[in-house]
Amino acid sequence: MRRLDDRVKDFLAFARVKPLNLEKVNLNALVTDIAKNFSSRTNPRFRIELHLAEQKPWLLGDADQLHQAVVNLVINADQAMPNGGTLSMETETIEDSVVLRLTDEGSGISAVHRDRIFEPFFTTKKEGTGLGLAIVHQIATAHRGKITIRNREEGESGVMIELRLPAACILR
Ligand SMILES: Nc1ncnc2c1ncn2[C@@H]1O[C@H](COP(=O)(O)OP(=O)(O)O)[C@@H](O)[C@H]1O
Ligand SMILES: [Mg+2]
Structure with a gap:
């Protein structure tokens, strides 16, 4: 339980949409x-494995908000693998x-829920808020980015999430 x-x-x-405090991230x-x-x-037995781009992926963004977004995704992966597994x-x-791809080994998202997971207050968890x-x-969206979530390919359980944000080209 959280x-x-x-x-x-x-x-x-969720209630308080904060302005972006932009910096190099x-x-x-x-x-x-x-x-x-x-x-x-x-x-x-929850494990995180990192595969980092060799060239630093710079963007202009709000570090705190991006941190919070990624933590929300990590919490979901952890909760999707109650018996442990690797994210x-x-x-x-x-x-x-710049792209962040998260792949977990949970049970994935069923077709009946797929269209609703971004809805505020939609949750399949007993103690969920449905706000993550x-x-x-x-x-x-505030960063002009995109998030997509889909189940992994046939044979592999879990979801693959892609968070795509505009790169700060001038910083590269
Ligand atoms: N990594 C994941 N694996 C499987 N299902 C997920 C994953 N992430 C999110 N979900 C589904 O999306 C729903 C909404 O997630 P979220 O908005 O974070 O709310 P909450 O975690 O409070 O339920 C979850 O209840 C779950 O059904
Ligand atoms: Mg959540």
Whole structure:
């Protein structure tokens, strides 16, 4: 179960759309920081694996908000793998975008839920707020980015999430 203050944080973050406080953000540093500091509350066998782009993927963004978005995705992956498993986080620069790809080994998203997962308050969890992905979507959109979620290919369970944000070309 997530602690009450996490749930309250979700509500506040969703209700209060903050202006972007733009700065140079290195996506590699951001995900490395999260991988180091995230500890599963429920799941000692939850593992994060990093595959970082060799060239630093720079973007102009709000580091705190992006941090929050990625943490929300990591929490979901953790919760999707109650018996442990690996979440892979991969960064890449593709043309004018920086991309973060998260792949987990959970049970994936069923077809009946797929169209609703970004809806505020949509949850399939007993203790869920249904705000995690709504917040991620809000933050991605504010950065002129895009998020897509789909199940992994045949034979592999889990979801693949792609967060794509405009790269800061001048910083490369
Ligand atoms: N990595 C994932 N694997 C499987 N299902 C997921 C994953 N991430 C999100 N979901 C589904 O999307 C729903 C909405 O997620 P979210 O908005 O974070 O709310 P919450 O986590 O509070 O349920 C979840 O309840 C779950 O059904
Ligand atoms: Mg969530």
